[in-house]
Amino acid sequence: MLKNLQNHINKNLAFLNESKILIAISGGIDSVVLTHLCHQLKLNIALAHCNFHLRGEESNGDEESVKQLAEQLGLEVFVQNFDTENYAKTNKQSIQIAARELRYNWFEDLANQLEFDYILTAHHVDDNLETFLINFTRGTGLEGLTGIPEVNTIFVRPLLPFSSEAIEHYAKVNTIAWRDDRSNASTKYVRNKLRHNLIPILKEINPSLLQSFQTTLSNLNDTTDLVKDSVDNLLSKAIVSQDDDKTVFKISEFKSLRNPKAYLFEVFKDYGFTEWNDVLNLLDAESGKQLFSATYRLIKNREHLLLSEINNETEENILISKEEKQIESPFGLLFFDEADAIFGKRTEVIYVDADTLEYPLILRKWEDGDFFHPLGMSGKKKISKYLKDEKLSLLDKEQVWVLCSNNAIVWVVNRRADNRFKVTENTKNILKITLQ
Amino acid sequence: MLKNLQNHINKNLAFLNESKILIAISGGIDSVVLTHLCHQLKLNIALAHCNFHLRGEESNGDEESVKQLAEQLGLEVFVQNFDTENYAKTNKQSIQIAARELRYNWFEDLANQLEFDYILTAHHVDDNLETFLINFTRGTGLEGLTGIPEVNTIFVRPLLPFSSEAIEHYAKVNTIAWRDDRSNASTKYVRNKLRHNLIPILKEINPSLLQSFQTTLSNLNDTTDLVKDSVDNLLSKAIVSQDDDKTVFKISEFKSLRNPKAYLFEVFKDYGFTEWNDVLNLLDAESGKQLFSATYRLIKNREHLLLSEINNETEENILISKEEKQIESPFGLLFFDEADAIFGKRTEVIYVDADTLEYPLILRKWEDGDFFHPLGMSGKKKISKYLKDEKLSLLDKEQVWVLCSNNAIVWVVNRRADNRFKVTENTKNILKITLQ
Structure with a gap:
């Protein structure tokens, strides 16, 4: 198997030979054998072990065995303790999902901080077959039948072409010790049924099932x-x-x-x-x-x-006091400046008669029933009608904000000012409002 | 089930309501129930039964039961007897393949001759699942996982969305009699393993397996x-x-x-x-x-x-006697005419000095070692070299024929004449050879 793995790596995963590698190790047979193999192949490896504290002393025993293996092989080892149950509760997740999230997040952090190039996991073809069958029994599409990818971002699974039988054989021949790994507790029922009852029948029908399965996977990919x-x-x-x-x-x-x-x-x-x-x-x-x-x-x-x-921010009204000269809004910076005169006409700038305003001004999304007096038009118009006439998409409509003074709309922001607040010949103080 | 089938037909197979239909019936539960259902739905049906004579008296019993059913329902019935074993032997096929070939050929002939629009077979979703699993265990690609098509040319399988359980239920409730159908003898071992050992485990894991499987099939299609x-x-x-x-x-x-x-x-x-x-x-x-x-x-x-x-015709040399004025060759008609003069220059016509020819002429494919004296060139040239210089593809090269007189090439047919046979000032009799 060592030779086969070497060939496989040289042919398909040659980048591993030049990389700084972290092996995700549970202490179970697969990850322990992967560690031994990589050590034999003189890859540049360190170990990372998660203690999820889900099985009391057994969990600590796993951690201990990983530390011993690291010492035996002279490898650096990183261990992280997780309060998995609490994390799952807090995030309303299943224990399995929580453990998975904790594990992968920590691996990635570790790789980033200590500049590891790749993280190896010990998935093998039997894992792939079980996943295929689980997805199949649940109902799936092509995606659910193409297996675990061998290389996915920084995660690499070099044992994917190998069977658990080959891994077990290697462990026995080389008298490698491992811990019984029972971490997949929540899928244990289904996986056990597949592993012990179903897959043996498939193998009776076709003794080279795993090989045929690899062909199928390759075709589907x-x-x-x-x-x-x-x-x-x-x-x-x-x-x-x-x-x-x-x-x-x-x-x-x-x-x-x-x-x-x-x-x-x-x-x-x-x-x-x-x-x-x-x-x-x-x-x-x-x-x-x-x-x-x-x-x-x-x-x-x-x-x-x-x-x-979908924007999950809770968007509340924004109150603007008279003293504020500048506010941050969800759609940009708004400036309130005194002005001496009106310059040009742009939708992102309005000039209003400062004395017509009542503070605090309110900046909010438009609502059904809102109306205004569009500048330059006589009479009022519903905002909904105005936006429809402007041919805004539903999505764009929902992004429309209005600036209000005592419930009257001063400005459909960035679109149209209101007639009632416009600068007239009687205006004494001009306020310039700018969206930037 | 009757109601469900009616809905299914009206929604997806409405053309059956207006068609002349042949039901392929073995006498087994599926095809018998299909017949009853179609009869209830007042579709325009007749029955077609193959007696493969593979199980002695049992085969004859099947035939008898089909005839009785036809009489009971007042339907036309066609029965064909096959010497399946002999046919399989003669064609070096497995019994199963032979029976399949005989069956489908006869159905199609029958449909053609008697102007049936469609032939119904009684495949159901369990058949589809078994086929999926058989293909999967053997190793396959997307094609092997997309199931039996519901409509394929004139073959239609209206029970495909229904389970064998539903069919059995219908048979029992309506006290329908059927014959135990054991025709799939050669795949019996595998199908039985799947049906009795494997699929039940899948159904334990997911009680609505068949529904999930339909989803999978639909996605894969x-x-x-x-x-x-x-x-x-x-x-x-x-x-x-x-x-x-x-x-x-x-x-x-x-x-x-x-x-x-x-x-x-x-x-x-x-x-x-x-x-x-x-x-x-x-x-x-x-x-x-x-x-x-x-x-x-x-x-x-x-x-x-x-x-x-690949052309499997054995191509032999074609001999041409002096008397023949016209022959059929694999590449067209060849005409041999006396001529008075040379007109134009086309590759599909040559003019030769008739007195230089020795009969019978031979028309054959060119061979390695062949050479000729290209018209208008001095000296000789290997045919292989000539064809290479002409940039013919390997395939086109193999389609090149030569016309020979006493082993000398007179004409690389349709390409180039030979210098040695050309019409000169001393020529007395001109032969015009034309490819049409």
């Missing part, structure tokens, strides 16, 4: 590349604009496809959407129709779909 | 559409020319892809190739390098890949 090409090809045509706030997609490009739903899934799956028929129906929905995931919003706006993150 | 789009997109750029003999692909289009091998697989899988690394290496191989499947050949020719069917 090839297919993933073709899928990416199709999606890239679509996106290059469909994305009209993209900035921090939102991405705009041309609906016609989706509708001209052989299978629009399949593309909608690929394009929007990473934003938490799950109801793909609803997303599909959005293509033909009335303008203004919207869908929400936990974190994103998708709006139909005439010929386009607008994707934007 | 969506993915298939994306893959097709990628391949179509490539082919629209890569195919330079395509005719009955060969298809020419631009190699550079494959090499500019994210994953050339994945595309090579998709493009060439239907031509019997299996060694995808070899196909990949062909992109960078020397011009002239070729790969063979059982039925196709792929040749690298400078900047192109040439795909052509």
Whole structure:
């Protein structure tokens, strides 16, 4: 196995030979054998062990055994203690998710701070097969059937082509000691069923199951590349604009496809959407129709779909006292300056009759029922009507703020001033309000 | 179930309501229930039963039960007897493959002759799951995981969304009689293992396994559409020319892809190739390098890949007597006419000094070592050298024929005449040879 791993690394993971490596070690057979193998291959390694304190003395025994192994092999070892149960409670997570989050965060911090290039984990092909089968039994798509990636950012899994049988064999032949690793407690039921009942049947049907499985994985990963090409090809045509706030997609490009739903899934799956028929129906929905995931919003706006993150900041009214000359607003800096005269006409600057204002001014989002007297027009107009006439998208509409004086709108910020506060020939003091 | 099937047909297979339908019936529970259901739904059906005579009296019992069912429901029934064992022996096939071939051929003939629009088979979701798992254990790709299609040419499988449990339930509630169907004898071992040992474990893990599986299938079929789009997109750029003999692909289009091998697989899988690394290496191989499947050949020719069917005709020399004025050759009609003079110069016509020829003339493919005296050149030239200088592809080279007189080449057909047989001022009789 040592020879095979060496060949595999030289052929596919040669960068490891020149890297500073951290091995994530639980004390279980897989990570212990990985450590021995890497040590034999004279890779530049150190060990990192998480003590999650989930199994009392056993957890401490694991930690102890890792420290002993480090001493035996003359390796540097980092150990971190976690109060996993509390962390899980605080974050309302399962113990497993919490442990995973703690573990990966700590590994990454450690790698960053101590300048490790890669973090190795000891996943093997049996892990991959179990994950495949778990995803399959739950119902999945191509993504759930392509296995754990061998290289993912700084995480590398060099044992992925090897079977647990080969790892066990190596441990026995080389009289390597390991600790029984029972950390996957919460998936234990399912994994045990797969490992002890189901996979043996598959192996009876095909004794070279693991090899066939590798072929399947390799084929499905090839297919993933073709899928990416199709999606890239679509996106290059469909994305009209993209900035921090939102991405705009041309609906016609989706509708001209052989299978629009399949593309909608690929394009929007990473934003938490799950109801793909609803997303599909959005293509033909009335303008203004919207869908929400936990974190994103998708709006139909005439010929386009607008994707934007849901802003979870609680936006409150901003009060502005007379003394304030400058405030920070969610949409930029606002300046309040005395002025001698009106210069030019720009939407981001208004001049008002300072004596018509009542403080504190209030800066808030517009609300249903708001109206104002647009500068230069006689009479009043509902803000909703005004914004509709300006052909704002639903999303843009929601980003509109108003500056109010005693409930009267002084300024639809950055868009239109109000007639009632304008500078007239009788004005004594001019206030210049600037958005920067 | 009747209601569900009706809904399913009306929603997805409405064309069945207006069609003349043949139900493929074995006498087993699935096809018997399908027949009852279609009869209840008042579809326009007839029955077709194959007696493969593989289980002696049991086979005849199946046939009898089908005939009784037809009588009971007042349906037309067609029965065909096959000597399956002999057919399998003659065609060197497994019994299973032979039965499948016989069955589908007969169904199609029957449908053609009697103008049935569709043939229904009784596959259900459990069949689909078993096929998925069989393919998975063997090692497969996306194609092996997308299930049996519900509609494929004239074959329709309306029970595909239903479980065998639902079918069995319907049979029991409606006291429908069926015959124990043991026809899948050769895959019995594997299917039984899956059905009785493996799938129950999967259902313990996820009681709604079949539903999840349908979701998986639907997702994977969506993915298939994306893959097709990628391949179509490539082919629209890569195919330079395509005719009955060969298809020419631009190699550079494959090499500019994210994953050339994945595309090579998709493009060439239907031509019997299996060694995808070899196909990949062909992109960078020397011009002239070729790969063979059982039925196709792929040749690298400078900047192109040439795909052509392997021609299994045994091509022999064609002898031409002096009396023959017209012969059929594999590449067209050849005319031998007396002529008075030489008109023009075209590659498909030559004029030779008739008295220099020795009969019978021989028409054959060129061979290594052949040489001729190209018309208008002094001295001789190897045919191989001549064809190379003409920059013919390997494939085109092999399609070159020569017309010989006593082993001397008179004409590289359709390309170049020989100096030794040309018409001179001393020529008395001119022979005009024309390729049409």
